[in-house]
Amino acid sequence: MKTIYLALLILLSAACNSTSETIESNEDSIIFTTENIAAERRNVNPKPVKIYQETVKSFETTDEFKVGLYETGQTFKYLIKISYKNIETDDTLRVPNLGIEPSVEIKKGDKKPSCIVGFLDKEKQFKESKLIYFENDKLKIHILKYYGVTASPAQ
Numbered sequence: 001m002k003t004i005y006l007a008l009l010i011l012l013s014a015a016c017n018s019t020s021e022t023i024e025s026n027e028d029s030i031i032f033t034t035e036n037i038a039a040e041r042r043n044v045n046p047k048p049v050k051i052y053q054e055t056v057k058s059f060e061t062t063d064e065f066k067v068g069l070y071e072t073g074q075t076f077k078y079l080i081k082i083s084y085k086n087i088e089t090d091d092t093l094r095v096p097n098l099g100i101e102p103s104v105e106i107k108k109g110d111k112k113p114s115c116i117v118g119f120l121d122k123e124k125q126f127k128e129s130k131l132i133y134f135e136n137d138k139l140k141i142h143i144l145k146y147y148g149v150t151a152s153p154a155q
Contacts (some may be wrong), residue, residue, distance in 0.1 A: 037097060038075060045071045049078070052106040052115045056084075065113035067132055069093065069104050078104055080117060082132055087139050093129060095119045096149045109133060116144070 048068035056063045063085050070079040078093040095102040096119075103120040107128075114133035121127055131142040 037099065037101065041071060041073055041075050044073055048081075050104055050106045052108070054108075054113045054115070056113050065115075065134065067106060067115050067117065069106065069117065076102055078102075080130075080132070082139060082141075084113065084134050084139060085137075089139060091130070091132075091141055093117055093119075096147045098122055098149060111135070 048070050050069040052067045054065040056065055065084045066082070068081045070081060072079050072092075076095045076097055078095065080091040080093055082089050082091070093104065095104065098121060100122055103124075105118055105120055105126055107116045107118070107126065109115050109131055111133050114131060116128045117130050117132065118126055118128040127147060128144045129147070131144055133140055133142070
């Protein structure tokens with residue numbers, strides 16, 4: 001019985017230490033295994049990874065709406081720093097572990113001033129996560145979508 005447990009333990013540890021490769025089992029199914037991405041960053045860049053700026057002019061003032069994305073010690077978590085009309089705040093953006101290095105993006109929103117923060121998936125498609133905007137003299141952050149990754153057994 002101990003031999004079976006030992007064999008299962010060795011098999012499980014070998015499966016957890018997979019590298020990036022594609023295995024084709026037959027014409028209908030393809031099984032992907034991905035390289036593990038470290039959960040912690042070794043070097044955190046203190047400069048913003050992405051910045052969005054929008055100048056808002058009125059007959060009285062000219063204000064800068066500014067949103068910056070910054071790396072944190074966690075690979076899949078970014079700090080969002082927001083400033084507008086002497087209001088400064090921050091929030092976080094969590095990116096799912098898609099088996100690739102995360103790539104974040106900021107796009108212009110429909111309202112003025114506003115922007116949408118998100119990330120790029122494996123196909124380089126923008127996945128929106130949060131809408132940041134200013135309305136009725138209040139800075140607002142609205143969560144647009146939640147994302148997650150689950151592991152499912154190969155069939």
